[in-house]
Amino acid sequence: MKPRVAFFDFAGCEGDQLQVVNIEEHLLELLELVEVVSFREAMTEHSDDYDIAFIEGSITRASDEQRLKDIRKNAKLLVAIGACATIGGINSIKNVQDMEDVKQYVYGDGAKHFDTYPTRPIDAVVRVDAYVHGCPIDRKEFLSVVKSLLLGKKPELPNYPVCVECKKAENICVFENGEFCLGPVTRAGCGACCVTQGSICWGCRGFVDDPNKDAEKEVLAKYGLAAKDVIDKFHLYTANSELAK
Numbered sequence: 001m002k003p004r005v006a007f008f009d010f011a012g013c014e015g016d017q018l019q020v021v022n023i024e025e026h027l028l029e030l031l032e033l034v035e036v037v038s039f040r041e042a043m044t045e046h047s048d049d050y051d052i053a054f055i056e057g058s059i060t061r062a063s064d065e066q067r068l069k070d071i072r073k074n075a076k077l078l079v080a081i082g083a084c085a086t087i088g089g090i091n092s093i094k095n096v097q098d099m100e101d102v103k104q105y106v107y108g109d110g111a112k113h114f115d116t117y118p119t120r121p122i123d124a125v126v127r128v129d130a131y132v133h134g135c136p137i138d139r140k141e142f143l144s145v146v147k148s149l150l151l152g153k154k155p156e157l158p159n160y161p162v163c164v165e166c167k168k169a170e171n172i173c174v175f176e177n178g179e180f181c182l183g184p185v186t187r188a189g190c191g192a193c194c195v196t197q198g199s200i201c202w203g204c205r206g207f208v209d210d211p212n213k214d215a216e217k218e219v220l221a222k223y224g225l226a227a228k229d230v231i232d233k234f235h236l237y238t239a240n241s242e243l244a245k
């Protein structure tokens with residue numbers, strides 16, 4: 001019998017689930033390996049009988065916690081997909097602001113009806129067995145993680161910085177142009193796609209396990225920048241990170 005998988009979403013834009021739906025030529029390959037029993041983005045059927053739960057989105061209110069714990073109880077394996085689930089993601093921007101101001105700004109007169117609290121990643125509430133990083137996730141990386149799990153292996157994620165891939169892509173470092181970037185401390189795996197496309201690395205894949213803070217500070221100092229300059233600019237994805245505190 002094929003392993004049964006289910007997808008669940010918390011606070012997020014559903015862009016990661018969309019990536020799975022759009023997995024195109026690999027969709028049949030995926031369906032040969034697993035049986036999808038719940039996936040609101042793609043089907044109406046639902047079952048609470050599943051082996052692997054994929055979780056998208058972050059935890060932003062007390063009522064999310066029990067729902068997530070119930071999913072954890074049902075699943076043999078739980079996988080966080082996308083930056084909102086793996087590191088708190090864009091929703092964490094509110095964590096560095098006054099929560100009442102945030103509620104007022106978003107909900108206006110209806111603010112009192114919403115019980116939102118500082119955003120947390122999935123592993124702040126339940127145990128997570130595997131991660132698929134990115135905003136949104138990369139479809140090939142998603143498949144590779146699924147295959148590893150089905151083989152009973154721990155998925156291997158790159159534990160070196162985006163700069164390595166950026167150099168391989170022969171990009172001119174944005175520091176040379178007076179910009180700055182989170183590539184030196186961010187987990188690789190995306191091929192430094194944002195820099196290659198003319199932007200900068202915003203850190204959507206989270207930090208490497210043991211970011212070399214000293215080296216990062218040295219690079220910043222060389223360009224006349226302080227760590228605080230970078231942290232202040234990069235709250236987009238890193239507000240929840242220890243490194244950013």
Ligand code: SF4
Pocket residue numbers: 011012013014015016056057081082083084085089090134135136137
């Ligand atoms: S990680 Fe990005 S794509 Fe995924 S739900 Fe969050 S905002 Fe959307």
Ligand code: SF4
Pocket residue numbers: 162163164166167171172173174175181182183184192195201
């Ligand atoms: S542009 Fe960013 S990711 Fe690329 S080498 Fe420079 S710091 Fe690293």
Ligand code: SF4
Pocket residue numbers: 134135162186187190191192193194195200201202203204205206
């Ligand atoms: S370059 Fe940085 S922001 Fe862009 S996908 Fe890679 S990790 Fe995310």
